[in-house]
């Protein structure tokens with residue numbers, strides 16, 4: 001099924017929704033970098049050979065040229081929304097095929113980033129995959145197998161009925177409406193919008209936390225990545241029953257989702273993008289600390305443990 005979808009996407013006959021759109025991914029990355037310590041920011045900027053917003057969407061740009069990475073962007077939970085939602089790991093993941101899913105990919109790329117054996121290129125790519133997948137794992141329909149994550153459900157958003165599906169509405173249309181972008185923005189407009197959105201999510205988080213946000217409070221067990229990523233996947237998947245598919249398939253296919261449905265979706269998307277940014281920041285801090293302690297361990301094996 002997925003293979004067929006990928007093959008169709010290459011021919012361009014059917015528009016395959018990729019991931020949170022560019023704006024969502026860039027917002028997550030810009031937001032995360034606002035929370036990072038200056039040391040970590042500098043460390044990561046030395047690794048990246050491109051701008052942060054571009055780094056965050058890089059994984060989508062290699063999806064077609066590296067087909068084995070395609071299944072890393074999602075987890076097809078085999079549940080039955082809106083009646084029942086659940087993530088069954090590793091079964092849902094292994095059912096997708098031997099390349100794995102978003103949970104196994106976060107695990108693999110996190111380990112590759114921290115490994116002393118990885119080349120500079122592998123570490124940069126691992127960083128860019130992690131920046132991307134920590135965004136996608138917060139998109140409810142990236143953690144849902146039903147109707148191929150909503151890709152097969154044709155819906156209307158404003159008047160764009162023919163080209164829209166429920167997955168792309170959550171990836172792009174809802175975020176675009178939140179930031180006030182039209183349907184086909186230019187790259188520079190997307191980046192400006194993402195920066196503004198990250199600024200406002202950052203101020204809201206600061207205000208809510210009384211002036212200083214503790215990113216260490218987020219799950220960041222980089223030595224055992226599944227313990228965090230599965231938790232995030234379950235939270236996102238639960239929204240599929242709580243909201244995304246709650247009205248039922250018939251209702252979703254016969255209403256303009258830019259009206260009341262959007263009003264209810266907006267705070268959920270804002271919350272999820274905000275959480276993704278904060279959690280990515282905690283994760284990056286921990287990955288960098290993990291890399292550095294691996295280096296110290298190498299020389300003086302017992303020093304690393306004091307970092308925790």
Ligand SMILES: *[C@@H]1O[C@H](CO)[C@@H](O)[C@H](O)[C@H]1NC(C)=O
Pocket residue numbers: 068099100104105108109112
């Ligand atoms: C781990 O990542 C490497 C580098 O991207 C890739 O070649 C390999 O297939 C990945 N393995 C798994 C199990 O995801």
